[in-house]
Amino acid sequence: MQPIRKLSSNALPWPTNWTAIFGADRPLILEIGFGYGQYLEHLHHQQPDANIIGIEINNTCLVKAEKAIPRKGMHNVRVVHTTAETALHHLFAPQSLTQVHINFPDPWFKERHAGRRLMQRDTLDAIVSRLQPDGMLYLATDILPYAEMSAELLEETPALTNTLPTPWGHEIPGRTITKYEKKAIKEGRPCHYFAHQRNHQPGPDVPLIMESSMPHIVFESPLSLAEIYTQITATDFAEHTYEFGETRINFKNVYQSTQSLLFDVYAHEPTIDQRVSLALVERDDHPGEYTLKLGAIGNPRPTAGMHHAVRVLGERLIALHADAKIIHNKVRA
16 A cells, blocks of 8 residues: 555545545544554454544554554555644544544543544534434543433433443444553543444434635835834834634734745634734735735635635725725635
8 A cells, every 4th residue: 555645624625535545445443542543443354345534633643653554554544634623523423424433532531621522413413413313423432420411411412322221331342452442441530332223313413614715905105124024023012912703813923025925824713723824915916015925834714714814914004094995805705
């Protein structure tokens, strides 16, 4: 098997054509947070006729898995650098998954970190939406409070049916024991296993979030690029957080070259975080006319948050001079 292509939600199409990625149209299985990849290998052996995707944000784990896939001949496994929220909302279409596996998610014990837990209402609704009818959700945890919280959450999900006689079991026949699992058992922490099936009741409507058109603003200003830089850096533009519902925009810094200004931007949205650049460029053969657009650094995706970022920065730049005016505005309201 040839070295596999490195995959990231920042570069994959939204949604992703997984048949094209794998070169075969087969049932699609997702493992969220694959760690050292032992369970991915187990799924490969257990279900050789399925396309298996592992998602992870830890670079060390990703590199190990990317090397292991060709070495072990796991032709039907691919790994993606992404968060669960981004993958579920952007990469996978509704009813596209036959199985979802979650093994020992971080419990985030502190109450102030509760919003980071994988098992919560919004994420579970997205999983249910992406499961095909009769598809399976498997969860394993060695933390009793996390199991209790998950059991309550799953019980309140009518589109899922518990296939076990109790809220959770202490073993799943045919399941491999991962390295972390062995450690938990050795340290005296019993493991709790869930197996829920997508039934035929109506599920939550969690639409696939697609990319919009590329946001950009063209404006005219009497100020030179150097004067814009001087004036914008004299303001508090990099000290303010702009909020639009659950979306937050922060401008970190601005850098000047002879032909452009580059703005370092952080955008937090409910399903994706982006640290990218916006570029202000003077138009060729049109002195005094500028285009503000997404830059190449950070591989920005034109989400709603990026539209907000371009609009906010455009307003700040135009406000620097009373005679400045917009020529074209391709930003979604």
